[in-house]
Amino acid sequence: MHNWLKNNITVIFLAFISFQAQANPSPKAYDLAKYGIHPNTGKNSSPTINQAIQKVVAEAGKNTPIIIKFKKGRYDFHAEGALQKVYYISNHDQDNPKTVGIALEQYQNITIDGQGSDFIFHGRMLPISLVENNNLTLKNIHIDFERPQICQVKILENDVAAGIITYQTAPWVTYTIQDSTFYNTGEGWEMRPTAGIAFEEKTKHIVYNSSDIAVGTTHVSEISKGIIRAYKWKNPKLIPGTIVAMRSWHRPNPGIFVHKGKDIHLENIRIHYAEGMGLLAQLTDNIYLNKFQVALRSKNDPRYFTAQADATHFSGCKGVIVSNNGLYENMMDDAINIHGTYLKVIQKLDNKTILARYMHEQSYGFDWGYTGDSVQFIQSKTMELWDHKNHIQSIEVLRKKDSDPIQDFKIVFTNPLDEYIDPTQLDIGIENLTWTPKVTFKNNTVRNNRARGALFSTPQTTVVENNLFDHTSGTAILLCGDSNGWYETGTCRDITIRNNTFINALTNMFQFTNAVISIYPEIPDLKNQKKYFHSGIKIENNDFYTFDKPVLYAKSVDGIIFNNNKIKTNTQYPAFHWNKKEILFERVINAQINNNTINGKPLMYPYH
Known part of the structure; x- marks a missing residue:
């Protein structure tokens, strides 16, 4: 190669690197102490922190990549002087307005770094809301309340x-x-x-x-x-x-609320108490949790509880949901629950138009779909899906005044509806398939909690691996689906559960706790069901340590693999479960059960 050519290539390469550096500058760091925000003062931070963050963003220029850092220490937040926001939050009480400690709304390319600080809240508050942000990172923060409602x-x-x-x-x-x-x-x-x-x-x-x-x-x-x-x-x-x-059963606020976000990162966040979920995310495209915890402060923490409900909960999200290296313990419900929401079809106006409604009192007030979204219909009593899918041509919110919560919709579809989609003859739900996420739940620990471990209800690829489920009280993993009560969608089509360890689940009876892994869609009329709800389920290379019989229960599944799993029994508790079989199926076809052992010996299935 001629020297002049080499030199020109070098110049072009260096110019490209320089251009890239200018196009993607390193984020500039801002210290909130320089804006009057100091830790360990005992003063109420509610009126000042939001103003300081807004000032930093204004100085930097909107959408400029920045890092806002807190000096490590304790920051107290009281209701007095806090922001008042109208938020409708899925699976929570729809009481408004919410009293919010920190509200980050419509920011881009911003990182908030607490550097290990304690954010201590007083009274009844929503600690942190993240609304309509793009590429936002929240990290190194501990959220707690001085006096929990539990x-x-x-x-x-x-x-x-x-x-x-x-x-x-x-x-x-x-x-x-x-x-x-x-x-x-x-x-x-x-x-x-x-x-x-x-x-x-x-x-x-x-x-x-x-x-x-x-x-x-x-x-x-x-x-x-x-x-x-x-x-x-x-x-x-x-x-x-x-x-x-x-x-009580009151759940007004999560610890962190994420709404209509895109590329949201939560890193090394520890929530020690919330009066609702630890985290509730809805209508968000890509959310990443790394070392996210809903947990006690330490082994010596005098408290025995964390969140009032689920540790994490995702409603109507898309893209990807990733939870890696998390700790979820002593909460009053599940570690993670991922689902969409069925609307109920109320009226069919013509062959392309319906009226539909959010049905559960804790699951309304926010968008359900957008033009172009893919949808499908389901018969609620048998949980059978119509084969054909459709798309939204237009969707209109129906309400008397703009301040009323979103609950009813008029939806026009691109293609004619099946003639049997008739709400005068059947209870019918409608599911938004566009707003369904891929899921990775990996290297997490779930322990000492009420109800269940992990719930997954998405047709997208889901991988659950290398997790520890330790004394989850009820079922460790639940695959559900319900168009009759909570109206939480939907079918699992491609889920892999592998290399997990389960220790003494099922010490208590809660809903849907038929086995350590319970595949339990709510189907009021199972005997008349002709199709199958779930499919594509692979359960492989897991270790089950159990004092009782039931390991796997499945209902309405076409295609399930249960291979190379090891079951070891113990006598830590007396066996008491009504289900006396390691594997129990109802309406299951195309099952592969191979190379499983119990106490080192082959697990015999089918039973003779």
């Missing part, structure tokens, strides 16, 4: 014969007793717990075969400060030393 108590005495239990409130709990009724109190709120979850004192496992329990908050008296006697609380399983998380 009331923790320790059983001191239990006179089972008399039905009298004496308990002690945890040191951080404040309360009042009115007309012999116990109320948990905090900054700006008061509530009477109506249910509870009991934990073993030493292990922090949920007490075996206890599930949701009644709690002694009526007919009580105060014996001394923090010592309460309940005169009509009878439960022989609450031995002295048992810790009870007394709670």
